[in-house]
Amino acid sequence: MITPHTSQTSLGIGAGILAGALWGLVFLAPELTAGFLPLQLSAGRYLAYGLVAAALIAPVWRRLLRTFSWKEWRALLWLSFSGNIVYYVFLATAVQEGGVAMPSLVIGLLPIAVTLVGSRDRHALPLRRLLPSLALSAAGLACISWQSVSRAGLDSLPGLGCAVGALVSWTLYAVNNSRWLGRLQGVSGHEWNLAMGVVTGVEAMLLAVPAFAGADTGHSGAQWLHFAGVVASVAILCSILGNALWNVASRALPLTLMGQMIVFETLFASLYGFLWEERWPTGLEWAAMVLLVGGVVACAKAHARSAVPCP
Numbered sequence: 001m002i003t004p005h006t007s008q009t010s011l012g013i014g015a016g017i018l019a020g021a022l023w024g025l026v027f028l029a030p031e032l033t034a035g036f037l038p039l040q041l042s043a044g045r046y047l048a049y050g051l052v053a054a055a056l057i058a059p060v061w062r063r064l065l066r067t068f069s070w071k072e073w074r075a076l077l078w079l080s081f082s083g084n085i086v087y088y089v090f091l092a093t094a095v096q097e098g099g100v101a102m103p104s105l106v107i108g109l110l111p112i113a114v115t116l117v118g119s120r121d122r123h124a125l126p127l128r129r130l131l132p133s134l135a136l137s138a139a140g141l142a143c144i145s146w147q148s149v150s151r152a153g154l155d156s157l158p159g160l161g162c163a164v165g166a167l168v169s170w171t172l173y174a175v176n177n178s179r180w181l182g183r184l185q186g187v188s189g190h191e192w193n194l195a196m197g198v199v200t201g202v203e204a205m206l207l208a209v210p211a212f213a214g215a216d217t218g219h220s221g222a223q224w225l226h227f228a229g230v231v232a233s234v235a236i237l238c239s240i241l242g243n244a245l246w247n248v249a250s251r252a253l254p255l256t257l258m259g260q261m262i263v264f265e266t267l268f269a270s271l272y273g274f275l276w277e278e279r280w281p282t283g284l285e286w287a288a289m290v291l292l293v294g295g296v297v298a299c300a301k302a303h304a305r306s307a308v309p310c311p
Contacts, residue, residue, distance in 0.1 A: 012252030013261070015245045020264025022242035026088070027103065027269040029234050030095040031276060033227050035219065038092035043204050043211040044227065046084055048235035050201010056240070057194040064195055067186055073199075075180055080200040083173025084239075085207060090166035098159025099277065106163035109292075112137045113171035114259025115299065129302045130256060136295035143288035178250045178258055189247030197239060260296040267293070 033041055057064070094103040112134055181189055219227075249261055270289060274281055281289070 008252045012249040012258075015252070016249040016258070016261030017264045019242045019245035019249060020261065020266075021268045022237050022245070023265040024268030024270075024272055026091065026234055026238050027095055028272050028276060029230055030092045032230050034096075035223070036227055037211065038089050038096060039207065039211040040227075041092045041231065042085055042088040043208040044231035045088060045234050045239070046200045046204035047208060048232045049084075049197045049239040050199075050204060052235055052240055053194045053197025053201065057191065057198060060191060064187070064191065068195070072180075072184075075176070076196050076199045077203070079173055079177055079180070080196050080203055082169050083177065084196075084200045085203055087166050087169040087173065090162045090169060094159045094162035094166060096159075097162060099273070103159070103163040103166065106160070106167055109137055109140065109167055110171060110174065110259055110262040112295075113167065114174050114262070115256050117171070117175045117255070130299060133260070133295040133299035133302065136291045136298060140288040140291035140295070143284045143291065174259065174262070175255065177247075178255050181247060181250050189251055190244045193240070193243040193247055196243070200239075257299060260299045263292050263296045 029045070030038065030041060091103060094106075115130055115134060181192065184192060246261075250258055253261070267289065270281070270285070
């Protein structure tokens with residue numbers, strides 16, 4: 001028998017998978033725009049995000065202005081900065097320093113970070129019930145770190161450090177965004193995402209000054225056109241559509257399960273990265289992916305058991 005709870009959970013998981021498939025594309029953007037700085041890529045993506053969001057939100061803009069207080073706008077400012085601009089500068093740098101596969105797998109450790117924070121929420125599963133999931137994810141981190149250093153030596157450490165920075169900044173975003181979505185009244189997840197896009201676009205205007213003021217004049221017109229096409233595509237597919245799907249999942253799933261959905265971004269990003277690099281995963285990369293997926297399965301089973309009240 002399909003219960004409302006089961007239906008909501010299925011909706012959330014489906015939305016999380018689709019969001020991951022779209023978000024995985026962001027890991028290819030730095031490779032597709034080689035020669036442009038990570039700061040330029042971040043500024044360009046979020047300027048495009050802001051423009052598209054402003055056009056889509058225009059019909060309901062006045063209603064949102066009446067609905068949002070200073071607390072909501074302050075939250076949007078922080079979420080936009082940590083989850084968009086800072087995150088993508090770190091991510092783009094990590095990809096350019098260490099390739100696509102390593103950063104995509106590091107981001108797959110979000111389940112550990114988000115689950116640890118989410119376990120402190122009211123009615124969350126006890127942390128001991130989530131230990132198998134956390135242990136599997138931690139083992140995946142060990143594989144990633146060893147693979148990264150063994151392939152490129154100490155030269156890979158800057159890229160790995162930036163990937164960890166991206167992990168931290170997006171963890172803060174995922175946790176706080178989920179909590180805000182749970183508190184909002186009269187505002188859909190899509191409208192919240194578009195409002196965040198407008199705020200991110202404003203912040204990106206400030207970022208664009210240092211990003212493009214000293215832009216390399218060696219780029220041709222065709223290269224700049226290609227750059228604009230990539231950042232616009234990423235803005236629409238990843239920021240508009242991907243974020244909207246993520247907000248649907250955030251409202252349907254508990255935080256301790258929601259964090260696990262980011263693994264699908266990792267899996268799709270890894271797939272895109274291996275196709276781009278025209279190679280099969282190494283043994284350690286296979287092990288990392290299997291361990292990360294195992295962590296998701298373990299977490300899902302723990303939540304399924306919790307659906308039956310325990311004495």
